[in-house]
Amino acid sequence: MSEANTPATDKVAVVGAGAFGTALATVIARTGRSEVTLIARKRDVADAILSRRRHEDALPGIDLAESLLATADPASVSTAGIVLFAMPSQAQREAAQALRPYLAPGADIVICAKGLERGTGRLLTDVVAEELRDLEVSVLSGPGFAADIATGLPTAMVIASASAERAARLATALSGPTFRLYPSADRTGVQLGGALKNVLAIACGIVEGAGLGESARAAMIARGLAELSRYVAACGGRGDTVRGLSGLGDLVLTATSHQSRNLRYGIALGRERRAAQPTVDLVEGALAASVAAAEARRLGLDMPLTFAVAAMIDGTIDVETALEQLMSRPITQE
Template identity: 35%
Template structure:
């Protein structure tokens, strides 16, 4: 029996995933905007978020959360982290018992510092919670370029079942039971992407970007393992893999924010001109709180935070990193 998918959120990644799952399962995608719903149903497009892309003809859209989730066998949350809980609680009365809930978000909730699967467990206890994550640029995947992702669930049998829902042609989906590590990798790498973008925007060079990526991986691994993730996870698709693509691509929202900062553009102007959320901007605040709680040294994250929220310039950040004490490569710092 084929599973039915209810996907909440019609941004670029949510729409891409919905188009992929509609090849394998009956899929309904929810959007607040009536015009978006009509466009998807009538023209099989979502031009605002996926220009020139044609969606799978079987994908159906709705502006009713109830209609989207009430018959679904799996709920996919394509909602940014700061709105995740609100939309989930709206959907809660209509979700059948024990239905798995899979997050696409790569961030942490500011008010609680919680991961999205923790929010699911708090709001809908008894529902298996997981995350679909990895080095996934929505536009490339939608246009048929090869990519790999991870479906992370504690229950391996559920992950295996859901693997067949998301796996599609050149989009290969692996399973992992380290939900904490996979989720944190996706959230923490966004700060490093802003740092790499700042470097590129300031024309600091490819050597600098390489150093930021590798030392950034060290930072996110230290904090991620301190919070319960497995070290090997951060060397895989959801850690190193996601970090490389997000730090290197102009298609990355977080890299874009950093790039514009590197050119001297004010953060407020950058954000106001973007149609989608760059999760790393808000996550940077939470990361510094978590680093302090777990007593983890995160010099790159700290410099990004100071540029975003303390009025420092990109050149202040580079100066701060250059004056940071240099130790062994295998040790913190």
């Protein structure tokens, strides 16, 4: 690799100027260690960020870092040593294809979305790596709402790479006083935790919407985590990964805060006692439930909560029937 083509390790590009991408860009820029460029799809968004230090549509009322750069030119990724893909999960493949001509050899790609590819059910790291074969693809996940990150509230998340050394290097490069990343070498476990906790958040929403009580919610979280651990291990990840930030931490946040779209969808489902048609791009758990249920059956895994949520979303059973089936299951050791 020639020196001219070597990406600068102190330059970070964040592609996607939604709430989460903007929050990540501003919190990394505030460390002062890196030149950070936020790449928006629309020029007027980039211009507003540069002139007013605000992105009112994504993060209303929140001041962004003074040093944050913004542009609508995708070629701006060409000098970045770390490129964060902060677009929605279903846009990751298309974005990788579009950015491929501009990305520098040796750049680190970090996926900052939670979900599985629609149609294939594949992990996002596999999807992007297929398009960017010569680049290393990592993933950032865990409990963190965009507004909390952008306003400097303490937030801890996980960054997972193919090697522990790469994950540690990226964690050091992107962490700051209020934003801490923990490195992991379990990309499978981290991604499945981020995707499938949305299914369990829908289950917790159903509990809330149906008025079943906080004890039932606690049971959903605990038993759901056990299901998730079995699923991760069967898919080649480490089962204990889900007991960390990218599993339990993210699940507690998503299953208890009304900022969560998946929780709100579950609440509506619980109140109506039947499935509302979800917008899958926004309610990732609706897609993940179907994918995980099908894969669990193929693997011979017992995942009653996941099966129940998938069936309720499909309209196969109603809330009362699902609850009756769950409560009448054979009693076994925990």
